[in-house]
Amino acid sequence: MNTEDRRQKTEDRGQKRVVSGQWSAISGFLFLLVTCHLSLVTVSNASDLKIGRMKVSIMPEYESSDVLVVYEGKFADKDAFPNQVTFTLPKGVTKLTDVCSLSPGGQHFCQLYNIVNKGEYNETSVKLPYADFFIDFKYSPFNIKSGRFLRDFEYIIKLIYPIDTLEVSIQEPLRSTEFKLSPEPMSKVNKKDLNYYNYTFKDIKGGQDVRFKIKYAKDDTMPSVDIKFSAMSKQDLIERRKGIWLLGIGIVILIAFVIIRRLRTKID
Template identity: 30%
Template sequence: MLRWFQPQKNLKVLIILTAFLFLFSVSPVQVYAQSDIQFKDLTVSVLPEYDEPDKILVIYEGTIISSLPYNGEIKFMVPKKDQNINVGMACEINAAGGHECQPYRFTDKGDYQELTWKLSKTVQPGQEYKVYLEFYYDGIKGQANKTIDYKFVPILPIKNLTLFVGKPLKATNFKLDPPYTFTGQGYNLNTFGYTFTNPTNPISIKISYTKDDPNPSFEKPKNDNQAANTQAPPTTSTTPTISTPVSDWIILLLFILFIVFLGLLIFYALKTQSSSHPTRKDKNSRYGKGSSRSGAQAQLAAERKRIRRLLLEGKISEETYRELISDLENEYR
């Protein structure tokens, strides 16, 4: 131990310094917790009877941004499981345009459920990061005359939202309520669009049309096994899959080590401080428990007489006598 290191005097300084070092080591996690993650833009496509009969295909495509580094979760509100929701892909889109699908989980939110996955990469300030969600669900009512009550529920802030509704092929008398404000072409269908800026409340759209043909607009490829979903197939079982990233375990380990180190530091400081201030009992222990200074002097005198008697009886030499007397005085000094 270095001479300048005196825990009994510098304990507070050491604790503060250690705490600062620990906080700096985990500061990214605190930054993530304070981040304002949001969608720069989000496109929602609602495609009734697209490639599965009597089902609605919904696709979310968005770009997320954050003013601070963020590696937390991305969340979407989707229909309840009792509407036979079937998630096709829950993915992040890489720089090359490829889909990197992630494990996700569901959380019951009453009339809806929340679909969540942990981002695999950190979204840096000023960086745009694209995500993609695709699912089917039962939401079509009626036989020939069909109606759909679709509701989009925002969770994260959205700067610009575009919502497309596709008209199924062979459908007639197609109507939207409220009336659409944008017309486009997408997903090989005539689509009708809505635009919203900074939406915060749920958006409801009523869709109605007539269609006698039971077949979907397009035939689903037989070998369609969600080829893009090759890196991490989503878990669709009733038991949610919750993955803990390696970085969380590292942070937990650092925290445990910090607590252990701090405890040892305090223990050592208290022990050192205690040993550096001996009690009166320690000082007098060589005289016997409860003995006084006068008692020690009496013992010294008695021991001198014993050594003197050994010299007179010729059992020790003069030189040995002087050595014993010197040692005795040093002991009782």
């Protein structure tokens, strides 16, 4: 090998070291960027969050002998998300039927959750990717006996965050009698042979309890609707969640391809 060849190989090795160093620097920068982003999201104080609008639907014996409860709404600051949020649940609730976040396009993304026993009530913690949320669950505040049986229970909405507008809708079970609510409802509507009693509250402070007493009699234990026609499509939710993961993987692959191509251009 002559002197010129050795010099050329030395220059090539030097260029490779430079490229390797550049790649290490880029990798370190990307890692630092992701770490900083996650840190900012993590340290975001969830207690400063505020809900713009929230609707609570309470439906005794709607699709089963339990009480179906639905929380849906939107946090006021959409730029604060993704974020970890907390909701209270009645004592005894250990499982949620759905915990979803809604994208601006209306897609549902199911989320993992954790439920903690807080003594007089339970609490669920979930990380929402978007400000919109949808949570539903069932619980049993009474033990239904055979024959005519009086149902009498109180539902407490324990608010963690302040809310601009809180809407509450309580459904009267089909074939029930002596249906009474306290406080008195503000309005009543009938949808598909079912009566719904509605309330609207403004500027609710965080930490406040909103209470409703529900009382009625019923001669049977049959639900108001057939569950086959009321259940949400879990398969649609699974497919939508799979789609967002595939999109994220595709973006990462595209970024890696662009970086590698630029590095190869510099080597040439």
